[in-house]
Amino acid sequence: MQLGAIEAGGTKFVCGIGDETGQIIEQIRIPTTTPTETLAGVTAFFKQHPVAAIGIGSFGPIGVNAKHRDFGYITNTPKAGWENFNFLGYIRTHLNIPVYWTTDVNVAAYGEYQLGAGKDIDNLVYFTVGTGIGAGVIYQGKFLRGFNHLEAGHILIKHLPTDHFAGVCPYHADCLEGLASGPALEQRFNAPAAELANRPEVWQLEATYIAQACVNYTLSYSPDRIVIGGGVMHQEQLFPLIREAFTNLLGHYTETPDVMNYIQRIKLNDDAGLTGCLLLANELIATGQTVGS
Amino acid sequence: MQLGAIEAGGTKFVCGIGDETGQIIEQIRIPTTTPTETLAGVTAFFKQHPVAAIGIGSFGPIGVNAKHRDFGYITNTPKAGWENFNFLGYIRTHLNIPVYWTTDVNVAAYGEYQLGAGKDIDNLVYFTVGTGIGAGVIYQGKFLRGFNHLEAGHILIKHLPTDHFAGVCPYHADCLEGLASGPALEQRFNAPAAELANRPEVWQLEATYIAQACVNYTLSYSPDRIVIGGGVMHQEQLFPLIREAFTNLLGHYTETPDVMNYIQRIKLNDDAGLTGCLLLANELIATGQTVGS
Ligand SMILES: Nc1ncnc2c1ncn2[C@@H]1O[C@H](COP(=O)(O)OP(=O)(O)O)[C@@H](O)[C@H]1O
Ligand SMILES: Nc1ncnc2c1ncn2[C@@H]1O[C@H](COP(=O)(O)OP(=O)(O)O)[C@@H](O)[C@H]1O
Ligand SMILES: [Zn+2]
Ligand SMILES: [Zn+2]
Numbered sequence: 001m002q003l004g005a006i007e008a009g010g011t012k013f014v015c016g017i018g019d020e021t022g023q024i025i026e027q028i029r030i031p032t033t034t035p036t037e038t039l040a041g042v043t044a045f046f047k048q049h050p051v052a053a054i055g056i057g058s059f060g061p062i063g064v065n066a067k068h069r070d071f072g073y074i075t076n077t078p079k080a081g082w083e084n085f086n087f088l089g090y091i092r093t094h095l096n097i098p099v100y101w102t103t104d105v106n107v108a109a110y111g112e113y114q115l116g117a118g119k120d121i122d123n124l125v126y127f128t129v130g131t132g133i134g135a136g137v138i139y140q141g142k143f144l145r146g147f148n149h150l151e152a153g154h155i156l157i158k159h160l161p162t163d164h165f166a167g168v169c170p171y172h173a174d175c176l177e178g179l180a181s182g183p184a185l186e187q188r189f190n191a192p193a194a195e196l197a198n199r200p201e202v203w204q205l206e207a208t209y210i211a212q213a214c215v216n217y218t219l220s221y222s223p224d225r226i227v228i229g230g231g232v233m234h235q236e237q238l239f240p241l242i243r244e245a246f247t248n249l250l251g252h253y254t255e256t257p258d259v260m261n262y263i264q265r266i267k268l269n270d271d272a273g274l275t276g277c278l279l280l281a282n283e284l285i286a287t288g289q290t291v292g293s
Numbered sequence: 294m295q296l297g298a299i300e301a302g303g304t305k306f307v308c309g310i311g312d313e314t315g316q317i318i319e320q321i322r323i324p325t326t327t328p329t330e331t332l333a334g335v336t337a338f339f340k341q342h343p344v345a346a347i348g349i350g351s352f353g354p355i356g357v358n359a360k361h362r363d364f365g366y367i368t369n370t371p372k373a374g375w376e377n378f379n380f381l382g383y384i385r386t387h388l389n390i391p392v393y394w395t396t397d398v399n400v401a402a403y404g405e406y407q408l409g410a411g412k413d414i415d416n417l418v419y420f421t422v423g424t425g426i427g428a429g430v431i432y433q434g435k436f437l438r439g440f441n442h443l444e445a446g447h448i449l450i451k452h453l454p455t456d457h458f459a460g461v462c463p464y465h466a467d468c469l470e471g472l473a474s475g476p477a478l479e480q481r482f483n484a485p486a487a488e489l490a491n492r493p494e495v496w497q498l499e500a501t502y503i504a505q506a507c508v509n510y511t512l513s514y515s516p517d518r519i520v521i522g523g524g525v526m527h528q529e530q531l532f533p534l535i536r537e538a539f540t541n542l543l544g545h546y547t548e549t550p551d552v553m554n555y556i557q558r559i560k561l562n563d564d565a566g567l568t569g570c571l572l573l574a575n576e577l578i579a580t581g582q583t584v585g586s
Binding site for chain 2: 224
């Protein structure tokens with residue numbers, strides 16, 4: 001059985017086909033322009049490569065609560081043309097197959113949970129530190145959500161008194177994303193993040209913020225493991241610094257598993273999202289549902 | 294059918310009997326001294342008033358994961374004699390009836406969820422601002438927990454630059470509990486919290502910290518409602534200040550229900566905990582379990 005995957009990002013869409021085990025067979029990239037143009041490319045791809053069901057991980061915020069009017073919509077993005085766009089509806093109408101619909105970070109979390117760094121556990125927090133910071137929580141095999149999906153990349157954390165950078169989040173200035181995303185690094189230090197590799201003070205500061213996220217996620221979810229992905233985490237030297245700062249900040253208050261095992265790097269890398277989409281599409285087929293979220 | 298309730302606190306135990314509807318019929322208070330002494334009082338009470346099952350909400354941290362060795366234990370409390378004490382085991386051995394075992398804040402959350410300010414919703418965050426700050430999350434009718442129970446009263450938040458108080462948390466200094474608990478108010482302003490009633494700057498500051506907790510809980514759980522209890526919340530003037538600060542801090546990023554409805558005061562007050570215990574005990578009977586958590 002062939003299954004489909006759509007990772008819908010603000011700069012590009014990645015569409016893939018694969019099998020029930022999450023194996024990716026082929027993928028293409030389509031630039032994110034207008035919904036009409038981009039989605040014409042998407043539907044053309046899936047008409048050429050027929051699939052039994054599709055999993056979508058979308059940029060957002062999106063509506064994931066089937067009880068709400070905005071279910072299936074991209075809601076308040078600044079990206080022209082995509083605000084209040086019924087993405088799920090478009091795909092269901094044009095392809096007429098079962099569709100699983102969730103956030104971009106959730107599909108990557110699911111891929112890691114099933115086949116990557118969260119393979120052996122029940123409860124996973126996955127978060128990505130890239131252009132933005134997003135978190136997905138898998139709780140007993142399902143995505144944790146409530147009124148809507150989580151937005152735990154925007155939590156308020158301590159702004160170090162020695163760090164005079166105002167933060168880049170347009171909504172909250174110095175929330176976690178505002179202080180620790182790739183663009184925050186780039187604006188604070190006036191250079192592309194990758195070029196800051198040899199400046200230890202950059203990663204020491206970054207690790208303190210990421211460690212605060214790990215502390216708050218630990219206290220808020222008590223997961224079995226925290227897995228971190230995203231472009232910024234290519235700086236592998238961050239991991240020992242994050243683990244050390246995490247241990248100090250947590251202050252031995254709650255028991256957690258061994259920190260080496262507890263805080264890990266993403267394993268599937270760029271494939272995590274498509275893999276998660278395929279597996280979620282497969283679950284729709286397995287359970288006979290036409291739409292999932 | 295008579296059911297039992299134990300609210301086990303660091304200064305006193307409240308034991309109650311009641312019925313399947315959560316109605317409290319009688320209650321007594323027993324000072325928290327040593328486990329032997331205090332629990333002799335507890336078991337004597339329940340031998341005088343036989344019950345079909347008991348719900349316990351205990352101070353902690355406690356072990357609530359049945360897969361772990363510390364299940365049923367009070368783990369690392371500074372309270373002499375109670376550290377690594379098998380509380381659940383003691384009650385089960387001495388009373389030999391079904392026992393539901395969870396945290397003090399969870400039982401109050403459950404009471405509010407079933408009969409109080411969370412009666413009409415699916416997902417509730419309840420937190421208490423008293424001697425400490427504790428949070429309980431009810432997710433689709435069940436307590437959210439993972440490796441262990443949540444400790445979201447200790448999350449790291451922004452320490453206002455104008456607030457030079459170091460914080461009172463022995464583990465994290467200026468975590469949420471360290472900045473905003475009753476003892477934090479009392480040490481910062483050198484007076485019992487209740488006597489600060491007429492100093493608006495006190496409640497303005499306190500509201501900012503509590504609002505940060507509400508923001509982080511909103512982003513982390515996306516609940517239908519946040520309910521706040523505890524001694525400090527007797528200062529009713531806090532609620533409009535919290536709602537205002539919450540709205541400003543959240544920055545219209547995620548949609549939430551109307552804030553008046555979304556952030557509410559506890560309804561059952563001092564009865565929330567015992568009520569929750571009775572209802573949890575009742576569920577054990579209804580499902581035929583001998584131990585729950
Ligand atoms: N090797 C690297 N080292 C540090 N930062 C990087 C590296 N590669 C990419 N980044 C940063 O990560 C961000 C992009 O994140 P990424 O996860 O790749 O994409 P997105 O979040 O847009 O999906 C950019 O801000 C970029 O500066
Ligand atoms: N009316 C009040 N106004 C402000 N703070 C109060 C008031 N009553 C009690 N407190 C504070 O609440 C804390 C006790 O919290 P409470 O919830 O009653 O007990 P506990 O947390 O120990 O179960 C104390 O620090 C006390 O100063
Ligand atoms: Zn933000
Ligand atoms: Zn603390």
